[in-house]
Amino acid sequence: MARKGRQSNPEATMRLAGHLREFKRRFLISGVAFVVAAIGGFFLAAPLLQLLSAPLDELQASGLPVELNVTNITQALDVQMRIAFFLGLILSSPIWIWQLLAFVVPALRGIERRYVLGFIAAAVPLFVAGCATGWFVLPRIIRLFVGFTPDGFTAFLGASDYWDFSLKLVFAVGVSYVLPVIVVFLNLAGVLSGAAIIKGWRWAVLAATLFGAFVTPAGEVLSMFIIAVPMVVLYFAAAGIALLVDRRRAKRESALESSGAAA
Incomplete structure (x- = not known):
């Protein structure tokens, strides 16, 4: 729902093909932002998990035996990938929310x-x-x-x-x-x-x-x-x-x- 050609198109109407191209462009921008943020989130996964496990450290210091463990071969990578996905979604939210609004709001x-x-x-x-x-x-x-x-x-x-x-x-x-x-x-x-x-x-x-x-x-x-x-x-x-x-x-x-x- 781009604003280009507003003078020759005062009602800001757009054909279906134009809507699809606009959606594709904004979807790609959001997707690239998410991938970049998720890659950064992957490197933040270990520090975040350590921060989340801080209560367990306090319990260990108080004498309660508790440990956070990786229970199978792929779980360490799986947890870090899931944290990376979550952080990617959060960190890229200003971009994909803006792209969503930029696509929808002009039609309202x-x-x-x-x-x-x-x-x-x-x-x-x-x-x-x-x-x-x-x-x-x-x-x-x-x-x-x-x-x-x-x-x-x-x-x-x-x-x-x-x-x-x-x-x-x-x-x-x-x-x-x-x-x-x-x-x-x-x-x-x-x-x-x-x-x-x-x-x-x-x-x-x-x-x-x-x-x-x-x-x-x-x-x-x-x-x-x-x-x-x-x-x-x-x-x-x-x-x-x-x-x-x-x-x-x-x-x-x-x-x-x-x-x-x-x-």
């Missing part, structure tokens, strides 16, 4: 562009904040789980399983922080009213609490609240924004009706 109306750009602007920092929260509670959760190892036993943890657990926890908390933005987006689209969002606050609190209990082990009440409380706060913030949007929408509709009656 003005208000739709504002919605999409606003969604991205709010979702990205909230996702990062959620991942940071998951990273913060991760050591506490690992200590508690590994702490169940009976005396006389050594906890041998597979590197692949350890990475999967850490990634899923951090990613799940990051996604949960974005959910209120989706609620606001649905309100802007007219699918969900602010009153309905407020009415469902009990279910929201229950869902946040259950999610916090699900991603944290039983007995880790502090970690559960560290995850659940921000989710509840974000939900009520989304409800407040939705109520403001509904109020402005009602005023506009009332003004239009008044002008129509006067005419």
Whole structure:
């Protein structure tokens, strides 16, 4: 959806072949950026895994026998490749998100562009904040789980399983922080009213609490609240924004009706 030829094409229309060429070009740019970032991520995989295993070092220092192990011949390479893929996706995200927006946004109306750009602007920092929260509670959760190892036993943890657990926890908390933005987006689209969002606050609190209990082990009440409380706060913030949007929408509709009656 390029802007070339805008003067001779004021409506910025493009034939299907042009759309396909534009998509191919932007896809190739995103793909090259991902490959380059993944290659760099491969060299960062070992330091990142060492950083993730820091809680295990603390457990060893406290006298609890626990070790992170490679359990088969190909697992070391497999773990580093998976970390490289993940880091490549994250490190190249500014480029592929920009390419996606550059392809889609020109086809949208003005208000739709504002919605999409606003969604991205709010979702990205909230996702990062959620991942940071998951990273913060991760050591506490690992200590508690590994702490169940009976005396006389050594906890041998597979590197692949350890990475999967850490990634899923951090990613799940990051996604949960974005959910209120989706609620606001649905309100802007007219699918969900602010009153309905407020009415469902009990279910929201229950869902946040259950999610916090699900991603944290039983007995880790502090970690559960560290995850659940921000989710509840974000939900009520989304409800407040939705109520403001509904109020402005009602005023506009009332003004239009008044002008129509006067005419």
